Amino acid sequence: MSGAALLVLADGRFPAGGHAHSGGAEAAVKAGRITGAASLEDFCRGRLHTSGRVAAALAAAAALGVDPSLLDEAADARTPSPALRAVARRLGRQLMRAARATWPADELDAVAGQFPKGAHQPVVLGLAARSAGLGAADAAYCAAYESVSGPATATVRLLSLDPFEATAVLARLAPEVDRVVDLAAEAAGRVAEEGVDALPAGSAPVLEISAEAHAGWPVRLFAS
Amino acid sequence: MTGAGVRATARIRARDDGRGGTSLPVLEGDGPLAVRRTRGSGAEARVMLVGAMSGPLGGDHFTVEAGVAEGARLRVGSAAATIALPGQTKDEARYDVRLGVENGGELHWLPEQLISARGSDLYVTTYADLGATARLVLREEQVLGRAGEEPGRLVSRLRLRIAGRTVLDQELACGPGAPGGWDGPAVLAGHRAVGQLLVVRSEFAAEPVTARVLGEGAAVVPLAGPAALVTAVAPDALRLRGLLDQAQASFA
Numbered sequence: 435m436s437g438a439a440l441l442v443l444a445d446g447r448f449p450a451g452g453h454a455h456s457g458g459a460e461a462a463v464k465a466g467r468i469t470g471a472a473s474l475e476d477f478c479r480g481r482l483h484t485s486g487r488v489a490a491a492l493a494a495a496a497a498l499g500v501d502p503s504l505l506d507e508a509a510d511a512r513t514p515s516p517a518l519r520a521v522a523r524r525l526g527r528q529l530m531r532a533a534r535a536t537w538p539a540d541e542l543d544a545v546a547g548q549f550p551k552g553a554h555q556p557v558v559l560g561l562a563a564r565s566a567g568l569g570a571a572d573a574a575y576c577a578a579y580e581s582v583s584g585p586a587t588a589t590v591r592l593l594s595l596d597p598f599e600a601t602a603v604l605a606r607l608a609p610e611v612d613r614v615v616d617l618a619a620e621a622a623g624r625v626a627e628e629g630v631d632a633l634p635a636g637s638a639p640v641l642e643i644s645a646e647a648h649a650g651w652p653v654r655l656f657a658s
Numbered sequence: 659m660t661g662a663g664v665r666a667t668a669r670i671r672a673r674d675d676g677r678g679g680t681s682l683p684v685l686e687g688d689g690p691l692a693v694r695r696t697r698g699s700g701a702e703a704r705v706m707l708v709g710a711m712s713g714p715l716g717g718d719h720f721t722v723e724a725g726v727a728e729g730a731r732l733r734v735g736s737a738a739a740t741i742a743l744p745g746q747t748k749d750e751a752r753y754d755v756r757l758g759v760e761n762g763g764e765l766h767w768l769p770e771q772l773i774s775a776r777g778s779d780l781y782v783t784t785y786a787d788l789g790a791t792a793r794l795v796l797r798e799e800q801v802l803g804r805a806g807e808e809p810g811r812l813v814s815r816l817r818l819r820i821a822g823r824t825v826l827d828q829e830l831a832c833g834p835g836a837p838g839g840w841d842g843p844a845v846l847a848g849h850r851a852v853g854q855l856l857v858v859r860s861e862f863a864a865e866p867v868t869a870r871v872l873g874e875g876a877a878v879v880p881l882a883g884p885a886a887l888v889t890a891v892a893p894d895a896l897r898l899r900g901l902l903d904q905a906q907a908s909f910a
Contacts, residue, residue: 467847477843477844478839479842484837508827631824639830643890643891646869647874
């Protein structure tokens with residue numbers, strides 16, 4: 435593994451389009467459910483342990499070389515909201531383009547050809563990590579961290595929240611990110627033997643419901 | 659798990675009786691799980707799950723299996739809400755529901771709420787395995803605590819397979835001991851009742867439902883397969899049922 439490659443992939447400035455998405459924070463701010471650092475932290479914690487953990491396990495399994503089409507199907511089954519499935523594929527397509535330019539690999543080309551509309555982003559993230567010579571836990575770290583850093587960054591813009599406070603939220607969540615990564619990597623390791631049913635399937639009903647409402651807004655700052 | 663808890667299984671098998679109706683060649687339950695046939699309507703057989711004891715309590719393991727053969731139609735309800743309670747042991751309780759519907763069969767699985775009482779610890783799994791042309795209406799409702807009560811720990815996994823392909827796999831964990839943030843703005847946002855209504859019809863493959871929201875607390879969505887899901891959150895069981903009933907009526 436290369437520590438520097440991990441930093442490149444996990445960098446918020448990696449050109450994969452994630453900055454246009456709030457991870458549900460925009461809808462939560464509008465509904466008055468995120469009003470400051472404390473509620474942002476609670477939001478991020480819930481997202482981390484549900485969709486974040488699922489994304490981390492999918493990414494870890496893809497990094498281990500599990501068939502991407504099985505993982506993509508597992509991601510569909512764990513994403514009831516069609517708005518969120520569409521977002522995951524759009525982000526997957528954008529990440530694929532960036533990854534192929536950054537770490538060219540036959541495997542990436544093959545998956546890009548197999549999913550012209552994009553595979554789920556965490557699956558592509560795992561494949562990108564694999565092409566960069568990174569391991570399953572590295573891929574899980576990227577996905578788990580992204581599940582909280584996206585909403586935190588978006589909330590700075592949405593609420594004019596002090597960026598120091600938003601970063602402190604991420605620092606406070608760090609031990610839980612570590613734990614989620616351990617659980618995700620452990621589950622990913624069982625997929626070869628037990629199939630994709632071994633992957634976590636944590637759901638966040640309010641995120642799912644509000645994603646559908648948000649997709650119907652005529653004007654919004656973030657795409658999701 | 660230790661041997662301290664109660665193990666109980668109920669089994670229901672429904673098949674086409676060849677005369678336009680549905681017969682129940684298997685209808686059995688033991689201990690706290692009793693099953694009764696009630697008056698059906700038309701081709702459909704109706705069964706009521708009757709809890710003969712309270713529970714599940716910590717350490718208990720209940721299993722309900724229902725199988726609907728080709729062309730049969732079964733509707734299953736329950737006589738009352740199920741209340742997860744703390745047991746004498748610290749072990750978690752398990753409640754496993756296994757549903758199978760063959761091609762051309764139809765199952766309506768509409769039990770009353772599952773209420774998680776303070777101090778309880780329950781892991782529920784509901785796995786439905788359907789043939790390509792099987793039909794299903796499945797409702798699941800979880801209520802966190804009796805009136806004004808803190809809930810116990812409740813983990814509920816719902817998995818749907820159609821023709822061998824997994825179309826839905828969701829696990830909701832809440833209550834003390836669940837991963838953090840379960841009551842926060844991303845997951846339940848303080849709501850005390852959460853439910854799902856799953857509708858499977860092969861017609862949805864060609865004509866999926868249109869995604870829509872039902873007020874603040876519910877959404878109807880097409881899954882990545884011939885199925886629709888309604889997810890709802892509400893302050894209490896009554897309002898949750900109202901949302902799910904409203905959604906169910908829209909599928910009629």
